Amino acid sequence: MPETTKEAIIKAAKEIFVSKGYAATRMQEIADAANINKAMLHYYYKSKETLFQEITSQTLELVFPRFAQALEHEGTVMEKIENIVNTYIETIRHHPYVPLFIITELSQKRTDFMVEIQKRMAGFPKLHLFLAQMEDEMKAGTIRKMPPMHLFLNVMSLCVFPFIAQPIYCTVAGISEHQYEAMMQQRADIVNDFIRKAIRPD
Amino acid sequence: MPETTKEAIIKAAKEIFVSKGYAATRMQEIADAANINKAMLHYYYKSKETLFQEITSQTLELVFPRFAQALEHEGTVMEKIENIVNTYIETIRHHPYVPLFIITELSQKRTDFMVEIQKRMAGFPKLHLFLAQMEDEMKAGTIRKMPPMHLFLNVMSLCVFPFIAQPIYCTVAGISEHQYEAMMQQRADIVNDFIRKAIRPD
DNA sequence: CTCACGTTTAACCAAATAGTTAAACTATAA
DNA sequence: TTATAGTTTAACTATTTGGTTAAACGTGAG
Numbered sequence: 001m002p003e004t005t006k007e008a009i010i011k012a013a014k015e016i017f018v019s020k021g022y023a024a025t026r027m028q029e030i031a032d033a034a035n036i037n038k039a040m041l042h043y044y045y046k047s048k049e050t051l052f053q054e055i056t057s058q059t060l061e062l063v064f065p066r067f068a069q070a071l072e073h074e075g076t077v078m079e080k081i082e083n084i085v086n087t088y089i090e091t092i093r094h095h096p097y098v099p100l101f102i103i104t105e106l107s108q109k110r111t112d113f114m115v116e117i118q119k120r121m122a123g124f125p126k127l128h129l130f131l132a133q134m135e136d137e138m139k140a141g142t143i144r145k146m147p148p149m150h151l152f153l154n155v156m157s158l159c160v161f162p163f164i165a166q167p168i169y170c171t172v173a174g175i176s177e178h179q180y181e182a183m184m185q186q187r188a189d190i191v192n193d194f195i196r197k198a199i200r201p202d
Numbered sequence: 203m204p205e206t207t208k209e210a211i212i213k214a215a216k217e218i219f220v221s222k223g224y225a226a227t228r229m230q231e232i233a234d235a236a237n238i239n240k241a242m243l244h245y246y247y248k249s250k251e252t253l254f255q256e257i258t259s260q261t262l263e264l265v266f267p268r269f270a271q272a273l274e275h276e277g278t279v280m281e282k283i284e285n286i287v288n289t290y291i292e293t294i295r296h297h298p299y300v301p302l303f304i305i306t307e308l309s310q311k312r313t314d315f316m317v318e319i320q321k322r323m324a325g326f327p328k329l330h331l332f333l334a335q336m337e338d339e340m341k342a343g344t345i346r347k348m349p350p351m352h353l354f355l356n357v358m359s360l361c362v363f364p365f366i367a368q369p370i371y372c373t374v375a376g377i378s379e380h381q382y383e384a385m386m387q388q389r390a391d392i393v394n395d396f397i398r399k400a401i402r403p404d
Numbered sequence: 405c406t407c408a409c410g411t412t413t414a415a416c417c418a419a420a421t422a423g424t425t426a427a428a429c430t431a432t433a434a
Numbered sequence: 435t436t437a438t439a440g441t442t443t444a445a446c447t448a449t450t451t452g453g454t455t456a457a458a459c460g461t462g463a464g
Contacts (some may be wrong), residue, residue, distance in 0.1 A: 005411080024225035024310055027452060037413055042453060104306055106369040108226055114373075121374060144399065149375065149385060150392045153364055156371075161359035164366060167308045169358075171316075172323060173351065183351060190352045197346065198400035207441080229422060239443055244423060 006044055008034040010054070017055045018101045022048075023108065049112075056105075056116055063098050064120040066091045071125050077137050078199065080130065081155055082192050088159040089188040093181075096163045103164070127152070143199045151199065158191045208246055210236040212257070219257045220303045224250075225310070251314075258307075258318055265300050266322040268293045273327050279339050280401065282332065283357055284394050290361040291390040295383075298365045305366070329354070345401040353401065360393045 003011075012033035016025050027048055031038040045051040070087035073080050092099060105113045134148040162169070162184065170180055205213075214235035218227050229250055233240040247253040272289035275282050294301060307315045336350040364371070364386065372382055 020310060021223075021225070021306075023223070026450090028450095038452090039414085039454080040412070043411075046453095048452065100305065100309060103302065103366060103370060104223075106373075107302060108222060117370070117373065124374070127375060146392060146395070147385075147388070150389065150396075152375075153371065153385075154360060154393075154396060156367065157359040157363035158356055160367070161363035162355055164305060165358065165362070168305060168319070169355065171308075171319065172326065173329060173354075183349075183355075186349070187352065190348060191356075193348070194352075194356060194400045197402075198396045200399075228420090230420095240422090241424080241444085242442065245441075248423095250422065 005034075005036060005040060008036065009041060009044055009051075010058070013051055014055050014059065017052055018059055018097045021101065021104045021108075022052055022110070053112065053116075056113060059095075059098060059101065060116065060120055062095055063091055064123070068120075068124050071127070071130060077130075077134050077143055078196060080133075081195055084155060085159055085191050085195070086188050088156075089184070089191070092160065092163050093184055096166070099160050100164045141201055144201050146199075154198075155195065158194065162187065207236075207238060207242060210238065211243060211246055211253075212260070215253055216257050216261065219254055220261055220299045223303065223306045223310075224254055224312070255314065255318075258315060261297075261300060261303065262318065262322055264297055265293055266325070270326050273329070273332060279332075279336050279345055280398060282335075283397055286357060287361055287393050287397070288390050290358075291386070291393070294362065294365050295386055298368070301362050302366045343403055346403050348401075356400075357397065360396065364389065 009030070013030045016030055016033060025048075027041055028038055030051075031041055034040075041051065045054065066087055070084045071080075073083040075083075102117070106117065131148040131152065134143070134151060137143045138145045138148075166177070166180055169175075170177060211232070215232045218232055218235060227250075229243055230240055232253075233243055236242075243253065247256065268289055272286045273282075275285040277285075304319070308319065333350040333354065336345070336353060339345045340347045340350075368379070368382055371377075372379060
């Protein structure tokens, strides 16, 4: 089945916008990647901003619903964490450039992008409920005492950072992208083990 | 003491290049921030590339020597980790934009930047010696068994990610930059505790 | 066939941005 | 004081890049 022009544009634009960010992306580069004339981009999308908006929307949609859902899981703190870890790593493994894309664009403080992010955040279940549950379990002695915010940050760090840092990690460790992907396949189990041991009471 | 023009340029350029990246930075913006005419930039530095090179060099110099030194510390795996954690978090707390800067520019795959990074990596002590020591201690039963690469990645993740993710974390957790900085002050101790518990043998 | 409509192209324009130049300014040493 | 060298500025050019236009192309309906 031959790809429509619009599909080719979206595919190429997603590839390039997400991996290089808005500022570093050239419309010509997208046109080349989609094997079309640059004018076609403007035929289907009014401007670079418009096209970027479309890509942003599709990209965030790919990832945020799953992230939100992971936080809604029922159970103990450790069961919730396990679900978050599995969901995050699995999702990001399929879209490895997305976290850096989000962080890159957020750091530019482009208002339209920040609005888009905040819209998605609104659909998020309240984080502080999860933090409160952590405190309850810490008081009950089910898990070790530590600042709940830091525990949550630890979970995020262990899941997300490896994908953001892939290029530098491959350089410093002297391994290939392929070897790195192999590492990421076993990562969810390892992270869960790590956290389980770290938070169990003495 | 009145700042020299060159100092003003470097200060402004560092601020802007490091926080927004090469592609999103405008020479005019640097000139404005330094309160000088745009032509002055080209009087002191041949081109945007040249100025960027200078900023890159100074910025990496600020951070890489400390990172390298932290890996050279003597002692048990946990003692080494503790030193790495303390050094990394302390260093990055003073230069919070640097990690994202490095990752952003690396992801652009600009060859000159990658060369600059690899030069600094050359001065790094061999990571695999540290990994080998981990394996020794795991066999000896001093620390829990787990893939050494993942343990190292965990340490990096817990130290570096919070600074990269600051903008999105402040949004999702609904806290101010100031509150976030306060969190980062206590972070080194918390991360060390977390890792210590996670790697101790059962 | 041919008309009409959506699609595609080459050539072009306009705005933004990096980079240049020549003249003016300033401080300092002879 | 003035000659000199370094510094600064306004005005400019060149290049890159986002965006436009009018004409050409192709295809399905009548």
